[in-house]
């Protein structure tokens with residue numbers, strides 16, 4: 001069996017007396033596009049942050065995370081040796097995390113810093129080849145016209161596309177996107193999801209994306225991992241996430257509201273995408 005891109009085993013995390021992740025284990029195979037869903041406060045962002053080592057599990061029974069076969073953290077301690085795996089992981093934030101006063105091009109070039117020598121990174125010296133590659137990354141997200149514009153003058157959707165271009169520049173094998181469309185209008189949200197989906201399909205990148213809109217998850221992802229109260233509630237093909245399971249997951253939230261994005265987010269789903277089978281078959285945990 002090939003090495004999973006993500007392997008989380010028995011993750012436990014408490015903040016004070018509150019346990020927010022409870023014995024979470026799951027694997028993601030290379031090339032999957034997985035939606036991480038669940039009600040607000042269920043632990044999605046906390047889990048995502050654990051995967052890349054931005055947060056560590058508890059010291060006692062904290063569990064472990066490996067990326068691409070290398071341990072990133074175990075029992076609440078970050079493995080320094082996993083720096084390379086962390087550099088191969090791109091993280092996209094809801095609030096974009098761009099440097100507002102810098103140009104679009106420079107923000108994309110920042111994606112290169114992790115693989116540059118410390119001295120060159122400190123001086124911020126980029127080669128012509130790197131600049132050319134940054135332009136190509138911007139072209140892939142449709143922003144090649146804006147390379148000289150300051151990042152803080154862009155719209156939210158454009159900022160998120162720059163953040164994706166930065167991840168492309170990083171040449172990340174794994175992309176973790178934490179609510180990348182939460183603050184975007186429906187059209188920008190659709191553009192961002194289309195770009196992520198293209199990167200997944202064309203470049204074979206592994207993508208894990210936290211989403212609040214279930215229909216967007218259904219539209220773009222093959223598999224769902226659902227958290228409820230910090231526990232793994234469901235892990236399986238997204239088409240097995242029935243209305244009954246959703247109702248129980250969101251505790252009788254208005255399903256129409258969860259679905260509302262579908263109507264406003266555009267065209268009909270291409271049939272090839274709707275029918276695509278998941279890369280791995282996994283078993284629903286509950287529900």
Ligand SMILES: Nc1ncnc2c1ncn2[C@@H]1O[C@H](COP(=O)(O)OP(=O)(O)OP(=O)(O)O)[C@@H](O)[C@H]1O
Pocket residue numbers: 015020038039040041042043044045046047
């Ligand atoms: N640094 C922290 N200190 C204390 N509590 C925290 C911290 N980070 C997260 N939490 C708590 O952990 C729980 C899970 O938060 P998290 O942000 O992971 O949930 P989420 O599912 O991503 O929610 P949302 O969908 O609203 O973003 C929440 O109760 C939150 O208040």
